[in-house]
Amino acid sequence: MLRKYSVQLILIALGGIITYIAYQELVSLYILTVLMFMGVNIILSSSLNLVNGYMGEFSCGHAGFMCVGAYVSSVLGVLLFTKDKIFGAPLLNPDLAVYLFPVIIIIGGIAAALFGLLVALPSYKTRGDYLAIITLAANYIIISLIQNMDIIGGSRGFMGMKKVISNMEDVVYLPWMVIWVFVFTVGSIWILRRYVSSVFGKGVSAICQDEVAAEIMSVNTNKIKTITFMLSSGLAGIAGGLFAYIVGYVNPGSFNILKSTEALVMVYLGGMASLSGSVLSAILFTILLELLRPLQIIKWVVIPLILIVLMQFRPEGIMGNRELSDIFPKLKRFYRFK
Amino acid sequence: MTQQFGGLTAVSDFNVRLKNNRIAGLIGPNGAGKTTVFNLVSGFYQPTRGTISVCGKPTAGLKPHKVTALGVARTFQNIRLWNQMSVLDNIKVAQHGWLDYGFFQSVMRTRAYRDCEERIDREAKDLLEIFELENYANDYPTNLPYGLQRKLEIVRALSEKPKLLLLDEPAAGLNSKDMRELIRLVRWINETYDLCIWIIDHHMDVMMELCSEIKVIDFGQTIAEGTPDEVRNDPAVITAYLGDDNI
Ligand SMILES: Nc1ncnc2c1ncn2[C@@H]1O[C@H](COP(=O)(O)OP(=O)(O)O)[C@@H](O)[C@H]1O
Ligand SMILES: [Mg+2]
Numbered sequence: 126m127l128r129k130y131s132v133q134l135i136l137i138a139l140g141g142i143i144t145y146i147a148y149q150e151l152v153s154l155y156i157l158t159v160l161m162f163m164g165v166n167i168i169l170s171s172s173l174n175l176v177n178g179y180m181g182e183f184s185c186g187h188a189g190f191m192c193v194g195a196y197v198s199s200v201l202g203v204l205l206f207t208k209d210k211i212f213g214a215p216l217l218n219p220d221l222a223v224y225l226f227p228v229i230i231i232i233g234g235i236a237a238a239l240f241g242l243l244v245a246l247p248s249y250k251t252r253g254d255y256l257a258i259i260t261l262a263a264n265y266i267i268i269s270l271i272q273n274m275d276i277i278g279g280s281r282g283f284m285g286m287k288k289v290i291s292n293m294e295d296v297v298y299l300p301w302m303v304i305w306v307f308v309f310t311v312g313s314i315w316i317l318r319r320y321v322s323s324v325f326g327k328g329v330s331a332i333c334q335d336e337v338a339a340e341i342m343s344v345n346t347n348k349i350k351t352i353t354f355m356l357s358s359g360l361a362g363i364a365g366g367l368f369a370y371i372v373g374y375v376n377p378g379s380f381n382i383l384k385s386t387e388a389l390v391m392v393y394l395g396g397m398a399s400l401s402g403s404v405l406s407a408i409l410f411t412i413l414l415e416l417l418r419p420l421q422i423i424k425w426v427v428i429p430l431i432l433i434v435l436m437q438f439r440p441e442g443i444m445g446n447r448e449l450s451d452i453f454p455k456l457k458r459f460y461r462f463k
Numbered sequence: 464m465t466q467q468f469g470g471l472t473a474v475s476d477f478n479v480r481l482k483n484n485r486i487a488g489l490i491g492p493n494g495a496g497k498t499t500v501f502n503l504v505s506g507f508y509q510p511t512r513g514t515i516s517v518c519g520k521p522t523a524g525l526k527p528h529k530v531t532a533l534g535v536a537r538t539f540q541n542i543r544l545w546n547q548m549s550v551l552d553n554i555k556v557a558q559h560g561w562l563d564y565g566f567f568q569s570v571m572r573t574r575a576y577r578d579c580e581e582r583i584d585r586e587a588k589d590l591l592e593i594f595e596l597e598n599y600a601n602d603y604p605t606n607l608p609y610g611l612q613r614k615l616e617i618v619r620a621l622s623e624k625p626k627l628l629l630l631d632e633p634a635a636g637l638n639s640k641d642m643r644e645l646i647r648l649v650r651w652i653n654e655t656y657d658l659c660i661w662i663i664d665h666h667m668d669v670m671m672e673l674c675s676e677i678k679v680i681d682f683g684q685t686i687a688e689g690t691p692d693e694v695r696n697d698p699a700v701i702t703a704y705l706g707d708d709n710i
């Protein structure tokens with residue numbers, strides 16, 4: 126009984142504690158922001174791990190899908206709930222933002238999932254290096270599209286999301302961003318975990334290990350690829366939407382190949398096909414990024430260097446194909462996360 | 464049916480009618496086009512000319528997973544198990560074509576999802592027990608002895624409840640003890656399940672013991688057919704195999 130619900134209880138407690146800390150302003154805004162970035166990074170790395178780790182494809186354009194989610198939910202929020210120079214008066218009562226915020230984030234995710242088709246459809250016939258190039262192209266296509274859309278600011282970027290958040294806080298004063306980042310992070314892991322542990326989702330690993338055998342053994346490989354790419358990019362879109370509302374400002378430049386590389390580093394640091402690895406590495410990586418911030422651009426010498434060292438000495442990453450419960454089997458007695 | 468790869472005619476005007484509850488054989492020298500025949504039947508290639516039907520249903524235009532759902536299961540000349548998945552999962556994932564749920568139900572863990580997963584788990588465990596593989600259920604296939612890997616691949620194909628079971632060189636690489644075991648296994652499957660088995664193999668003794676009829680192909684052409692004894696004494700077959708020390 127306790128075992129069955131222990132994870133849920135811990136998560137609820139954790140969410141409660143974080144919300145309380147944020148509500149009472151027990152820590153600085155800076156630390157809160159870093160915590161929220163951790164959530165965003167956890168979603169990014171675990172969703173990318175679905176494609177790169179579980180399915181064995183090499184996607185290096187994850188930030189593109191993040192960009193779609195960021196822009197769709199930002200524009201939607203500003204359009205619906207705030208008075209904007211370009212879009213004019215809010216289309217809906219600004220007070221509704223407090224209820225509709227998660228819907229907006231999810232719509233951003235759905236839009237990103239649709240852009241995932243940009244990679245999913247070519248994947249029927251293409252794999253490996255060639256598909257990797259397609260993911261790179263998808264990343265560029267998305268960024269260039271947005272750079273050329275002047276109505277949403279083009280390459281100058283887009284802002285106004287802070288106003289949506291303050292509308293929400295005006296209705297009910299709660300640290301809304303902290304709450305929603307937490308909920309979406311837990312939700313994403315939970316969806317991924319359930320997907321890859323079902324017989325249906327194990328079709329993803331079957332494709333990774335031997336695609337021909339998978340197809341002959343009755344796995345509809347095209348369908349599984351479509352679902353997997355769309356789920357992965359959809360979750361990246363959700364991460365993007367959250368990121369946009371945390372920062373309050375987005376521009377296409379922040380979703381370029383450098384951002385995709387960050388996601389890749391987290392996946393390889395954590396280990397392929399390991400969700401707990403991706404969570405762990407996202408947390409470590411976020412902290413590392415902050416510690417290296419004084420180095421400014423030099424950090425992009427240090428981080429790839431870490432990757433090289435990692436590939437030399439522990440190519441399978443921190444966890445590599447294992448979950449926490451595989452390393453500490455005793456943990457199974459205390460929790461069941463499904 | 465005929466299959467061409469560019470200018471090469473791998474299989475030419477091949478014609479066969481397989482009968483239920485029988486074991487048929489397909490032999491021929493290396494490169495004769497035997498595996499290509501299996502690839503055609505399992506939907507991996509579409510024939511350049513000709514048609515294939517399973518229980519009266521044509522398979523033209525169907526993707527391999529659909530052909531499998533119609534009742535064709537197979538093994539591969541080089542074992543193709545999923546090696547980073549447990550033995551049990553190898554059987555379970557092969558049930559993909561018969562799942563009663565999709566993505567959303569897998570996330571929501573609906574009733575249909577739980578019933579279906581339970582059923583598959585039970586059936587897969589039962590099957591492993593029938594074939595005495597239950598002790599390996601949680602091992603990776605690569606940790607199994609070679610003979611058992613071959614067996615597991617047959618069991619995985621059988622788990623799809625096929626009407627036609629294609630075995631591509633199941634005896635390749637087996638020692639003589641494992642080969643006896645294989646003959647027993649195939650015969651037992653033939654007697655127990657309601658299906659038709661079609662075997663490719665080079666080991667004539669295996670084929671002699673198992674098959675009730677054999678077809679011989681060479682360079683894609685059917686050069687002989689008949690009972691094992693008829694085929695063995697056919698001069699065309701002897702010529703085709705001349706120098707091949709498998710016979
Ligand atoms: N996908 C393919 N593309 C081109 N040629 C092929 C292909 N598959 C098989 N072949 C050729 O067809 C011929 C028959 O091959 P195969 O059916 O594998 O022979 P075997 O009787 O030994 O199983 C060979 O010459 C092989 O090189
Ligand atoms: Mg062959």
